[in-house]
Amino acid sequence: MNKIRSIKGTHDILPGESTKWRNLEKTIHDICAKFGHEEIRTPIFEETRLFARSVGENTDIVSKEMYTWKDKDNTYLTLRPELTASVARSFIQHSMKNKSPIQRFYYMGPLFRRERPQKGRQRQFHQFGVESFGSEYPEQDVEIISIAWHILRECGLKNNIKLNINSIGSIECRVAYKEALQNFLRPHLNMFSETSKRRFETNPLRILDTKNQDERLLLKEAPQISSYYSEEDLIHFESITRFLNDMGIQFKIDSNLVRGLDYYTRTVFEFTSELVGAQNALIGGGRYDGLIETLGGKNTPGIGFAAGMERFLIAMANTDGKIQSLKPDAYIICQNADYLSLVIQLSNQLREHGYKIIFDPLRRSMKAQLRDANRSGARYALILGEEEIKNNTINFKDLMENTQKTIPQLNLINFFDNLTN
Ligand code: HAM
Numbered sequence: 001m002n003k004i005r006s007i008k009g010t011h012d013i014l015p016g017e018s019t020k021w022r023n024l025e026k027t028i029h030d031i032c033a034k035f036g037h038e039e040i041r042t043p044i045f046e047e048t049r050l051f052a053r054s055v056g057e058n059t060d061i062v063s064k065e066m067y068t069w070k071d072k073d074n075t076y077l078t079l080r081p082e083l084t085a086s087v088a089r090s091f092i093q094h095s096m097k098n099k100s101p102i103q104r105f106y107y108m109g110p111l112f113r114r115e116r117p118q119k120g121r122q123r124q125f126h127q128f129g130v131e132s133f134g135s136e137y138p139e140q141d142v143e144i145i146s147i148a149w150h151i152l153r154e155c156g157l158k159n160n161i162k163l164n165i166n167s168i169g170s171i172e173c174r175v176a177y178k179e180a181l182q183n184f185l186r187p188h189l190n191m192f193s194e195t196s197k198r199r200f201e202t203n204p205l206r207i208l209d210t211k212n213q214d215e216r217l218l219l220k221e222a223p224q225i226s227s228y229y230s231e232e233d234l235i236h237f238e239s240i241t242r243f244l245n246d247m248g249i250q251f252k253i254d255s256n257l258v259r260g261l262d263y264y265t266r267t268v269f270e271f272t273s274e275l276v277g278a279q280n281a282l283i284g285g286g287r288y289d290g291l292i293e294t295l296g297g298k299n300t301p302g303i304g305f306a307a308g309m310e311r312f313l314i315a316m317a318n319t320d321g322k323i324q325s326l327k328p329d330a331y332i333i334c335q336n337a338d339y340l341s342l343v344i345q346l347s348n349q350l351r352e353h354g355y356k357i358i359f360d361p362l363r364r365s366m367k368a369q370l371r372d373a374n375r376s377g378a379r380y381a382l383i384l385g386e387e388e389i390k391n392n393t394i395n396f397k398d399l400m401e402n403t404q405k406t407i408p409q410l411n412l413i414n415f416f417d418n419l420t421n
Helices: 017-033 049-053 060-065 084-095 138-154 171-191 194-202 204-209 213-219 231-247 309-317 337-352 366-376 388-389 409-420
Strands: 045-049 068-070 075-079 103-112 122-134 162-167 266-272 282-288 302-308 329-336 358-359 381-386 391-400 405-406
Touching: 017 103, 017 122, 017 138, 017 309, 045 049, 045 302, 049 084, 084 103, 084 122, 084 302, 084 391, 122 138, 122 194, 122 309, 138 231, 138 266, 138 282, 138 302, 162 231, 171 204, 171 213, 171 266, 194 204, 194 381, 204 213, 231 266, 266 302, 282 309, 282 381, 302 309, 329 337, 329 366, 337 358, 337 381, 337 409, 366 381, 381 388, 388 391, 391 409
Parallel strands: 329 358, 329 381
Antiparallel strands: 045 075, 068 075, 103 122, 122 302, 162 266, 266 282, 282 302, 381 391, 391 405
């Protein structure tokens, strides 16, 4: 019979890897809490129209990449391809605006996009992200960027990332700019790719982030969105760049950065890292002041970002980023199965004191247990042979230094504490 395998673009997170995931998750929980953000968990599937309305019908995500099906009651449902829309839906549904003028969230979990799989791009992937609803001011934008920055720093990625930032202006600014851009592009349209031609009609701003070299060359002559900013747009963007400078966060203004989701207004940003490979966007985010209203809520500004967790882990594996070792502290070896009760007791005592302990549940020979202890990466082997049992002692072997010492069993915790402190 053919073996059943995981679906293309999905991955098992195996033991060993899963510890790295937990470490990353812990960092995210800790830092988001420091910024006053609280965790929100929304369902894995939602009504399709939630994403169509917010992310936009003509975006790649909605038009090509969603896993959608017609349910038995004829409603269209979709596995969530991103989380901002779900959090916004939840914000409206639970009337959170009435509870406090500022609502700060963070989240992590799996998402689904039917993209062509490659390194750093999956069909089921994971994001963590933050969203803040209520403030229209630039200090809120900078606070959000600052959360991303702290997490990157804590993960050891501070020196390997670039922050690109842009303002795509308010809605009025974009309407005027869109027309100017279309007027500029129209005479050259026949030299553009099919994708860009389609975008010319549906979302011409997306042409700005084309990867095609000829198109990029031509776009150098294109009108700039900054010429269409309102005074408020300009003040908002200038304040952000000033605050970022004050905080010592380096950034580059990239006037071609537009991002591929329709809900953005004004600020958009991305953190990229060469450590990930071709799919170099680690974090993407921006302001979405019209989103809540689009989804039927009361007008509320908002801003957030999301980061690909797989990409984070690839980047961390390619640097000396902080990935805590989860090797056991000690491996308890015993000569015969009669001592197992003692082995279990000692293991649990040590675990209660915070140590990572394993022992051999296969009742193998002492030689095989010692081999396994070395393979496990444990620093110490605690050996209970006949002599030790007779004298209520334990043999303490440092597997790194290759030294050993016999101590009373009663002193084990103390001995361990003194060693590791
Ligand atoms: P996004 O740019 O579509 O934005 O995704 C954010 C991040 O998710 C990307 O920078 C990347 O690291 C990761 N990512 C996206 N697609 C994949 C994939 N197929 N495989 C692996 N990783 C992927 C959003 O999703 C917005 N909701 C961000 C946001 C939050 N804006 C405001 N608030």
